[in-house]
Amino acid sequence: MAAVSRTGPGRRAFTTSIALQEKKYTEEHEWIELSEDGKTGTIGVSVYAAKNLGDVVFVELPALDLEIKAGDSMGAVESVKSASDILSPVSGKIIEANDVLQEKPGTINKSPEGEGWIARIQVKDGGEVEKLMSMDEYAKFTAE
């Protein structure tokens, strides 16, 4: 999606500055959504994964400036005595972690694909994102 700019009668022109690209999913049940310029991505776990995890009681967030490869562990969640790794969908450098999850880990259950995002990453290779599943493909994958 490109940034939208339109002019209407009696209205001022406006732009939406943070238009997002299509959300992509991994087989490990993480999602990533790129910013408009494709340079940074927001990462989280899918609704499907959050439901399977059960009540999340703790989130281990990645350290800032952590450089990781696609498939590397970038953190972990604990739910019902289970530790599960969160794997990065792409290679890059962590530029932000969602501190809300430190105080309120349950946000992952309430809004896994919204407020419960886990980290933002500076994406090294946009091609890695394109290879991931679209929302439709992921829906089929989880239905299997």
Added chain:
Amino acid sequence: MQAWKALVQASKYQIYVSRSLDPFLNLSIEHYLLQQSPPSSTVLFLYVNRPCVVIGRNQNPWLEVDLNLLKQPRASGHTQNVDGKESNPLWENVQLVRRRSGGGTVFHDEGNVNYSVICPTANFTRDKHAEMVTMAIREVNPRARVNERHDIVLDQGSVLEEMDWPDAADMHRTMFHPSSEKNPPLKVSGSAYKMTRQRSLHHGTCLLASGGLARISQYLRSPSRPFIRARGVESVRSPISNVHETPKASTPRFNNSFQMEVTKTFAELYGIGRPGRMCGFRELFNMNDGEILCDWDSEWVTGFVGSKFDNIDEVQEIQEGIEELQSSKWLYGQTPQFTLSSHSNEEDERERPPLPKDFPPSARVYLKIRSGVVESSKISISSDEDSANTERKKFDHVLKDKRIHDIGDFNDVLNRVEHGVSTEVSSISRWLNIMFGKSS
């Protein structure tokens, strides 16, 4: 070991019993099996650890464990606890271990057998293998059942009317009254899990005939509990029991027959011991240390591992696992953020128990610890606000960025600050030493 590594990567069913009592080696063999066994395989691993306290992945050792009691010289007769009360004699050198799975803190000793099942995530439920182990326990104790926390407990009530007896295959109900206020069910086995997309690991303890039930709670009662506010996972306390009524001398026999029973129920659950086929579980207990047995078509493999003959600790991944688990970065640095404060404050409003008599009345101590490192501190002695401010700055200067684990005695750090009355610094240091387990 090359041959064994190839079998781990190829066999559909795998059953191992460890001959080692080293918790770091056993947990690392387990992690190796989780990572190396084929995605569709199912693995049973049984092991016993020498006395150790095992905390969950996201727990705080200072909060969960009285670290002052670890590495005690062997006590003869009674010994004094830090609060001066007489208590049971302690073990010599109890190790602190942080496992990779979630959940709370447990105590292991030679009277406790650990079971571990690794299976495809698609076939996994949290109860499945707790039920399997319950079936094995019921061979010797019919009171065992799986509770709502996926733990195994023994019902303590009287026998129910016969018409109310559940189906014998029901592992969630017994023929005994489940609970009364006076006699709550007693926990004999706790569970924890580690999950990846394809593989799930369920491991649990099973107290068969631990000689130390009365001592265990001392280790799990930290003096800093009223002063620490922590993120992460807190343990849920449960009254515990042995499966056997503890004639201590019989422990090895109990362990052996329990391991055999669990192996049998595992083989039945997965149909490994079908008639006419070779079945691992029978052979296993007639095998020699270091001997690995398998069939020809990669169907199953079984054997004892971790004896001094097999050099399993030289497998590179296992060696790296041991190093990671033993590192202070993992043991202490993995601790979620927490604060320690001597008095109620906005972050932690709880009322505190009385401080030691020699703790200076106007002194205040506050530490914020992230990844086991002092992120910030506010320590003051004076009641006068200006002096207190100066003291806070001075003490913060010497404490900031220090790793708690690396401090041997807080006095060595704090007395670097020039302060009029050094006995006050000493009493604060003494208190901090107790809080952080430096006072053995």
